[in-house]
Amino acid sequence: MSTTGRRGPAGAASGALDVVRPGTLTTVQDLGRPGYAHLGVPRSGALDADAHRLANLLAGNGPDRATLETTLDGTAVRVRTDVTAAVTGAPCPVRIDGRPAAWGAPVRVPAGAVLDVGGAVGGLRSYVAFGGGIAVRPVLGSRATDLLSGLGPAPLEAGQQLPLGVPGRPPGAVDAVPLPAPPAELVLPLLLGPRADRFTDAALRGLPEAGYRVSAASNRIGLRTEGPPLGRADSAELPSEGMVLGAVQVPPDGLPVLFLADHPVTGGYPVLGVVPVDRLGAAAQAVPGTPVVFLPVHGRTDPADGPAGPHPR
Structure with missing residues (x-):
């Protein structure tokens, strides 16, 4: 099992997620690494950047914090500390320890609980943000997974551990979240x-x-x-x-x-x-x-x- 989380005095990981179900293709994404094309490095980053930014906003993060980008069938992770999470992008069922939770809104996930992001019911890609962001080691200033060049962390695997950053401001109240329909054309x-x-x-x-x-x-x-x-x-x-x-x-x-x-x-x-x-x-x-x-x-x-x-x- 990969152990990339921070460790306390007793050796137990803290501020981390354990991957329970990786999904077909779930990757760590931020806003990418623009400005390196002259070195042969693609931009990478979240394909649906607006959904990525919105997930971070709902979780109390700045737009540059890393999220999880799921593809079609979602993912499930167990959190090691209490954390605020938010799911945007492709609409999908969200559950915390089997109980329904809100899509497109901040939700509190208690330590030890499993956040299960289900399959997309419209569109392809959902974005899962956590307070503090996914804090894997940056490469060329970005934590994004780049499938072409191999930069950044590999797609999620069962049993993998991902560190979380320090949460910033508390998420603000949300009256409504835009829900662009997946394009019919x-x-x-x-x-x-x-x-x-x-x-x-x-x-x-x-x-x-x-x-x-x-x-x-x-x-x-x-x-x-x-x-x-x-x-x-x-x-x-x-x-x-x-x-x-x-x-x-x-x-x-x-x-x-x-x-x-x-x-x-x-x-x-x-x-x-x-x-x-x-x-x-x-x-x-x-x-x-x-x-x-x-x-x-x-x-x-x-x-x-x-x-x-x-x-x-």
Whole structure:
């Protein structure tokens, strides 16, 4: 059993969680490690950043504290000390020692109790915050699990122990919590370029009606699509070039891939365009089979990271 918690004089761990049920894929996430793409390090971090921030707010944390990001079937942990917790993101049943507890609100979990976050009833990913945050050791300033590079802690395993940080302010009263419905249709604005000229005019004109759907092969690296291949005007190979968060790359099969938090920072396939970062939270919650509509737009978008150097924010 991994013992990464703090230890007191008697050797007993304190301020920690014991993983009872890890779930299909539960990872530690914060706001990621932007600014290292020039070193080959992806941004990583919570895929649904708004849900992550809200969970922290409800638990009395700042937005940078680490949470647990669950995928589809939740997780269960036993707490070693009294702690405030909150669950947001994909709606799901929440239980404390088998008794129903609130989703989207601060709940007090007594020492020794099991907090069980059930399977998502809409969307894919839930976020579980604890007062003080998950206090695993940071790597390059972040506690986020990066599945592509292997940085940060590994996905949760049964019997693992996770340390908690020192709680900050008490959680404030909450009147209402926003509950965005998982998208019935994922509509993604697409700023065309830099390689849109590699595709036929007919392919670009037909994007909004192309009939793409979210593929079950999607993951934290990218949202893959199913549908008609995009027609190429130029099939010549490209040298490897920098990729940003939200880039839509088109591999040889012609099916667009939307790069998410754990995306590679370089690639050799043409980038059709870039989806604004503030629209990626919906992509994090889109279940396989969800229709995807790419809407070409004109203007500028903030890619949030890039290969040239540290991001100014």
